[in-house]
Amino acid sequence: MRCVVATSNVKVLGKAVHSLSRIGDELYFEPLSSGLALRCVNSSRSAYGCFLFTPLFFQHYDSGAPPGGLEDSGFRCKMGMKSVQTVFKSLSSLDKTVEKCEIDLNPGGNRLVFQLHCKYGITKTHNLSFQESESLQPVFQKDGYANVLRAQPRLLADTVVHFPPSLEEVNVTVSGERVQFRNHLEDEQDASKMMLTEMSLDADEFESFQVREETGITFCLKELRGLLSFAESSGLPLSMYFDQPGRPVVFGLDDPVLEVNFVLATLSDEETTTHRERNRSRPPQADTSHDDFLSDDMDSYMIAMETSAVGGAEAQPCSTGSDQRRERESDTAACSTRSDHRREREPVTAACSSGSKQQRGRESESEEEEEEELPGTPPQKRFRSLFFGSVLSPYSQGANQTLRNQEVLAEASDSDPEEQEEETAKK
């Protein structure tokens, strides 16, 4: 596998990495015959971003696939987002100093080598460690959406700038003639104490305004900002695909050499959603990731394995923060989800442990400990209910988190299995 990126595109690559960093902590790297895919998903699986760089983007592109063009190389991995960001640290000087960027798999097959050839003969080499991973494949069809808006990214960026940077969610309502952006208020927030911002855009401000269903959706703005900053610098028109609430919204950029898709979950109208519904809309993926999976069992807490190679501390933040008490339906980034809600916890952990033992011995140990726990014991900190928000990590960043049906959460400060054993034994 070898890719070479020439001067001006190195900055584009760097910007793509930085915009994905707004979504999650891990970068999924997959060289396909159709191009290099860089993907990221957030911890609660409610936001997904993908940059697909076609072979034309590169000065040289070899995905490592066997000749014939029928198969892919099968190489896919994920790396800590911070590590990859380090390679493209100083964005502003990238186009001035870097002449070429080479990405290779090292002969030993255990390091992804990013080599930047800079001015004055200086060479910067980064040997990044990675974890083999399953493919991150969301399910969405841009064609099936009732509403499609397309505009210059400047328009959306200018709209979004009026909302405070801390705003988590925005509500977008569309009618035949106009679209309205409003900040979304949590149920428990008192409207009289909050600042409400509303922006209206006319249909004629858009390059294309196709509304077949008058509807309103609410999604998380934070993850979109990364795409907006990339889109602005690229100057490519941004398309927005959506229809009824609950169905994910897709933002896309299209270019002959680059395809960008960001899929964000939207708030569903219903207060309660059954897993069945959710599962139905999220067809099972063939690949089950050993690392991250969603348990849809209403009665039990879900287990989300931490996959960060760097360390437990990075593990937890509920990046979307505010989805605690509302069920957020996400058909989106349903990457590698086990959709069968009837599956018990044990087989899941078993599947998880077997795959990941070599990667993270300590974590799989604690998984096995989990199996021995009695049902009803409070979950350990790393277990998170994705769409219930009833189990929260002490490290989550959202301010409005409430714990429901919670006794004491094991306050393990690190993933030391012995400590956790002790703590669970105490309960």
Added chain:
Amino acid sequence: MPLSTQLEAGEEQYVLIASLDNARNLSNILKAIQFKDHATFLATSNGIKVTVEDSKCLQANAFIQAEIFQEFSIQEDSVMFRVNLAVLLDCLTIFGGSAVPGVTTALKMCYNGYGYPLTLFLEEGGVVTVCKINTQEPEETLDFDFCSTNVINKVILQSDSLREAFSELDMTSEVLQITMSPDKPYFRLSTFGNSGSAHCDYPKDSDMMEVFQCTQTQTNRYKMSLLKPSTKALSLSCKVSIRTDNRGFLSLQYMVRNDDGQICFIEYFCCPDEEVGEQEQ
């Protein structure tokens, strides 16, 4: 009633008098070595040398030659005292740290000798401030015994390129490994952090490389925490010389041009973290 606990002295008794029209010519250099609170001042007829040390492994020296000063008189062969560098810098920048074009702070520094405070007269725009800073027993400074005859490898680089490399260094790495060799990779900075290893290579014929004199392949590691303070000096300088001797001791010499275009030098000495004989992969 005098607040000072040290003796007062008259002008004629000053052992050292140094005056500058622009106090920034002194304060900027001192800021570059301010990684510890205390510094040792050594004044001779050549000028002033200010030394700051850390954990017996790192030493920084700033040299301000007598020619830099508008007035420089010394009554003894050498005058040495220890003073709180943070306090001194606060006084030197008492009229504000930021540079306003056309406005400079004038400085007259006076010292009467052992037991007397260091007196600073600072003037800007007609306003005069007098600061008296208590001095302390000078502590013996380390002698790294770094002499040119033992130097095995030496390179002189333009600071711009090194500055960028240093700012991008992986700080999760505990050490910075420096490889110097007459063969490839010539001059390499390596880090070993959480995400993997990173190397920055400078070829010997690079435009940024002013002098390349490497006789032997050497790889040495230095604690990142010790070298971090040197980035301040790097950002001030226009050129830097990097030398290692037969023991793996590192000498970094920074050439700094002050506001008036005069040259001063800052030097860092650092002990290696561990003996690394052969080049590591």
